[in-house]
Amino acid sequence: MSAISPSELTTPGLGSGLRDIKQSSFLLKLLVRKELKVRYRGSVLGLLWSYVKPGVQFVVFYVALGVFLGLERSPRNPDGLANYAVYLFSGIVLINFFSEALGNAARSIVNNGNLIKKIYLPRELFPVASVWVSAVHFFPQLVVLVAGCVIAGWKPNFVQLLAAVAGFLIVGLLATGLGLLFGAANVYFRDSENLVDMLLMVATWASPVMYAWTMVHEKLGPGWFAIYQANPITIGVELFHYAFWFPTTDGSAAMPPDLFSLWLPVGLAVALAVVTLGQFTFRRLEGRFAQEL
Amino acid sequence: MVNAIEVSDISKQFVLRHTRSIKEAVVWLVKGRKGDLSEKFHALKNVTVEIKTGETVALLGLNGSGKSTLLKHISGVMLPDTGSVKTRGRVAGLIEVGAGFHPDLSGRDNVFLNGAILGMTEQQVKDRFDDIVEFSEIGQFIDTEVKFYSSGMYLRLAFSVAVHTDPEVFLIDEILAVGDEPFQRKCIDKIQELARDGKTLVVVSHDLDLVSRICERGILLEHGNVKFDGSIHEAVALLRS
Numbered sequence: 390m391s392a393i394s395p396s397e398l399t400t401p402g403l404g405s406g407l408r409d410i411k412q413s414s415f416l417l418k419l420l421v422r423k424e425l426k427v428r429y430r431g432s433v434l435g436l437l438w439s440y441v442k443p444g445v446q447f448v449v450f451y452v453a454l455g456v457f458l459g460l461e462r463s464p465r466n467p468d469g470l471a472n473y474a475v476y477l478f479s480g481i482v483l484i485n486f487f488s489e490a491l492g493n494a495a496r497s498i499v500n501n502g503n504l505i506k507k508i509y510l511p512r513e514l515f516p517v518a519s520v521w522v523s524a525v526h527f528f529p530q531l532v533v534l535v536a537g538c539v540i541a542g543w544k545p546n547f548v549q550l551l552a553a554v555a556g557f558l559i560v561g562l563l564a565t566g567l568g569l570l571f572g573a574a575n576v577y578f579r580d581s582e583n584l585v586d587m588l589l590m591v592a593t594w595a596s597p598v599m600y601a602w603t604m605v606h607e608k609l610g611p612g613w614f615a616i617y618q619a620n621p622i623t624i625g626v627e628l629f630h631y632a633f634w635f636p637t638t639d640g641s642a643a644m645p646p647d648l649f650s651l652w653l654p655v656g657l658a659v660a661l662a663v664v665t666l667g668q669f670t671f672r673r674l675e676g677r678f679a680q681e682l
Numbered sequence: 683m684v685n686a687i688e689v690s691d692i693s694k695q696f697v698l699r700h701t702r703s704i705k706e707a708v709v710w711l712v713k714g715r716k717g718d719l720s721e722k723f724h725a726l727k728n729v730t731v732e733i734k735t736g737e738t739v740a741l742l743g744l745n746g747s748g749k750s751t752l753l754k755h756i757s758g759v760m761l762p763d764t765g766s767v768k769t770r771g772r773v774a775g776l777i778e779v780g781a782g783f784h785p786d787l788s789g790r791d792n793v794f795l796n797g798a799i800l801g802m803t804e805q806q807v808k809d810r811f812d813d814i815v816e817f818s819e820i821g822q823f824i825d826t827e828v829k830f831y832s833s834g835m836y837l838r839l840a841f842s843v844a845v846h847t848d849p850e851v852f853l854i855d856e857i858l859a860v861g862d863e864p865f866q867r868k869c870i871d872k873i874q875e876l877a878r879d880g881k882t883l884v885v886v887s888h889d890l891d892l893v894s895r896i897c898e899r900g901i902l903l904e905h906g907n908v909k910f911d912g913s914i915h916e917a918v919a920l921l922r923s
Binding site: 397398413415416422423505506507580677 | 685688696697704707754755756757758759760761766767768769770773775781782784786787791794795798799800801803804
């Protein structure tokens with residue numbers, strides 16, 4: 390909470406939105422730590438679950454899509470994607486981060502209803518803390534991904550590393566914005582969290598995580614493809630492919646045209662617009678959180 | 683003395699909503715908004731209260747008279763429909779003891795978390811940590827998860843964190859029934875000490891004898907209206923009559 394000088398009158402309950410987060414960084418830190426401690430309480434594997442779950446998911450997708458459906462390049466299937474395992478996993482980790490961040494952020498306000506009803510604190514903290522927690526869970530997966538990449542002969546240059554940071558940033562911002570939006574809406578209509586679950590299912594398949602962007606391009610044609618491409622998650626996944634998968638291949642694979650000159654700024658702009666919209670909606674709705682929860 | 687709290691002409695309506703799904707709301711819209719989707723009632727009606735720095739004020743009234751709602755407006759948890767609320771300095775509330783406690787965390791973690799929720803900085807919590815533990819008489823159990831605490835221990839620790847937050851304005855809602863009698867006495871001594879230090883206290887309690895001891899001024903609420911505002915003894919007498 391902000392340091393108010395005792396000499397002036399202020400109106401309680403009116404925060405300044407996401408800017409309050411900076412002043413409450415101590416509380417944010419504790420909320421994130423609490424979530425991390427509480428998440429795997431009483432489980433034998435503990436934090437290992439953040440390796441096991443994506444690991445199993447990866448194996449299932451790899452066998453079903455890479456081997457059975459023939460997306461993996463092999464001597465018998467020269468049209469497939471080289472190093473499909475790396476391709477798949479670099480997309481999956483990003484989608485997992487997004488799913489967990491948005492899914493938890495959308496429920497965060499209702500789940501912390503007891504607190505919000507009784508004590509005033511910047512409520513944006515809860516969705517933001519959810520995104521942070523997901524970022525912490527993302528880290529071990531990233532380590533596994535990098536290990537896999539190195540085995541596959543990964544030699545990234547500086548621009549490719551920057552692409553990974555940009556992709557993560559775009560997806561993180563998008564999750565924060567949508568988390569604020571759906572978290573606030575969930576207070577009034579509990580349907581909102583089901584809507585989010587559905588959105589997340591769509592998001593996994595609406596980006597080139599399992600398949601290659603070229604397949605979409607062939608089917609959709611340039612007009613519709615531009616719409617497909619404007620999805621910030623698609624851009625984030627492609628940036629991750631460029632950073633982790635592309636340097637492990639012979640460099641002959643085509644990357645989406647104008648990825649850096651056009652789509653990266655577009656992704657960033659859309660994500661920032663969503664954050665603004667989310668913040669705006671959140672502030673409109675938060676005044677009545679205490680009585681609606 | 684300057685005003686610590688200025689509540690000017692606030693009203694608050696609560697919606698008794700019948701529906702919580704989009705489907706029902708859409709059906710209601712399609713039917714041309716026939717019937718009322720919601721029922722409303724006034725929790726507070728044109729309430730104006732000014733409290734000076736260092737005053738000790740009790741909010742009195744029967745159940746449902748709007749005491750807690752008024753307290754929530756002062757703390758900022760709720761915003762008024764009309765009118766305005768202004769406060770001076772940091773406001774902290776014992777709105778409900780242990781609201782920010784998590785049962786799976788240790789007492790130590792909860793002290794930090796709850797301290798931060800009540801607006802303390804990292805340094806403040808660290809500096810006062812020993813005092814908080816000492817006051818709560820939790821002692822060696824501080825590193826035990828609070829779900830294993832007895833309800834008395836739980837309340838003692840929560841109360842202890844709250845009284846050590848050192849705000850300018852202190853809001854207390856029905857929490858004085860804390861622990862056994864010696865601890866309760868200790869809490870009341872602590873609250874009286876805060877009052878002597880010039881802190882502003884706003885207390886909601888049904889324990890009329892207790893509030894007469896702590897507070898000087900009583901505000902009697904009835905159905906969301908201020909019915910009486912004056913000395914605590916007159917207010918208590920009026921409520922009892």
